[in-house]
Amino acid sequence: MSLGPYASFIVTSYLVAAGVVLILIAWIVVDYRRQKQRLSQLDASGVVRRSGRSATEFR
Amino acid sequence: MTLVDLANPTKFLTLTARLLPWLAAATAVLLLIGLYQSAMAPDDYQQGATVKIMFIHVPNAWLSMFVWGVMSLAALGTLVWRHPLADVAAKAAAPIGAAFTFLALVTGSLWGRPMWGTYWEWDARLTSVLILFLMYLGLIALWRAVEDPSRAARAAAILTLVGAINLPIIKFSVDWWNTLHQPASVMRMGGPVLDRAFLIPLLVMALAFSLLFVTLHLAAMRNEILRRRVRALQLMQVAQASQGPA
Numbered sequence: 001m002s003l004g005p006y007a008s009f010i011v012t013s014y015l016v017a018a019g020v021v022l023i024l025i026a027w028i029v030v031d032y033r034r035q036k037q038r039l040s041q042l043d044a045s046g047v048v049r050r051s052g053r054s055a056t057e058f059r
Numbered sequence: 060m061t062l063v064d065l066a067n068p069t070k071f072l073t074l075t076a077r078l079l080p081w082l083a084a085a086t087a088v089l090l091l092i093g094l095y096q097s098a099m100a101p102d103d104y105q106q107g108a109t110v111k112i113m114f115i116h117v118p119n120a121w122l123s124m125f126v127w128g129v130m131s132l133a134a135l136g137t138l139v140w141r142h143p144l145a146d147v148a149a150k151a152a153a154p155i156g157a158a159f160t161f162l163a164l165v166t167g168s169l170w171g172r173p174m175w176g177t178y179w180e181w182d183a184r185l186t187s188v189l190i191l192f193l194m195y196l197g198l199i200a201l202w203r204a205v206e207d208p209s210r211a212a213r214a215a216a217i218l219t220l221v222g223a224i225n226l227p228i229i230k231f232s233v234d235w236w237n238t239l240h241q242p243a244s245v246m247r248m249g250g251p252v253l254d255r256a257f258l259i260p261l262l263v264m265a266l267a268f269s270l271l272f273v274t275l276h277l278a279a280m281r282n283e284i285l286r287r288r289v290r291a292l293q294l295m296q297v298a299q300a301s302q303g304p305a
Binding site: 002003004005006007009010012013014016017020021023024025027028031032035036038039042045047 | 102107108109111112115116119154155158161162165166169170172173271275278279281282285286288289292293295296299
């Protein structure tokens with residue numbers, strides 16, 4: 001597969017797209033872990049939800 | 060589980076936990092198929108191999124508008140039906156939509172340089188998409204500036220609905236004004252004019268990116284629900300601390 005004289009434009013496009021998608025995925029995964037960690041800390045400090053369920057009960 | 064049940068954030072979290080692994084796997088498989096087909100697609104007789112940029116540029120451009128459409132529906136959900144998940148959906152979609160719009164602009168620019176001889180031109184299509192990107196950033200800033208999520212939701216919903224005026228402008232800009240950008244070649248009256256060798260990889264990539272959006276959006280909505288639960292519990296903790304021991 002030859003990309004011709006404009007290979008750098010094509011490869012850069014795909015690399016930028018991959019980079020942005022990976023950053024989005026990483027941001028969402030890190031954010032999820034951070035929220036779960038905060039809920040665990042609140043649970044450990046004895047705070048319970050109005051429903052009486054534990055802070056870490058996600059379902 | 061009915062649609063009404065999804066209004067309950069806890070039930071939504073249960074459904075999300077079940078769906079996300081399957082959605083992520085389907086997205087990964089479709090992306091791999093789409094990338095393989097894109098790599099194997101023939102060169103265009105005029106554009107040569109640069110036509111391969113179309114397979115990522117066009118899905119991102121479509122999604123940049125589609126995500127704003129989703130946010131507009133969510134805005135109606137906030138203002139009209141006061142659905143409990145509507146503003147969660149809108150807030151979670153904004154950064155993802157901004158990322159797709161950024162990619163549409165960057166890949167379009169990288170496609171434009173070899174084909175048009177310039178990275179950027181202040182014509183109607185490019186400028187209206189840049190405005191869309193700036194509106195996404197404005198919405199994200201608004202969500203961050205107002206601490207109370209319900210107050211932020213109403214302001215963001217109004218801004219989103221006003222911004223939706225830009226969607227038909229983007230879509231029809233290539234018909235209404237003279238622009239460097241080519242007119243629609245897939246979503247047009249009379250059907251697509253693209254050859255099947257380009258159309259099929261393009262549609263597979265569009266489906267893959269759409270599934271990517273659904274997956275990321277559900278995950279970001281789950282995060283937002285948890286963030287609000289953290290906020291509510293922290294407020295309860297502060298209230299309990301200020302009351303002191305009984």
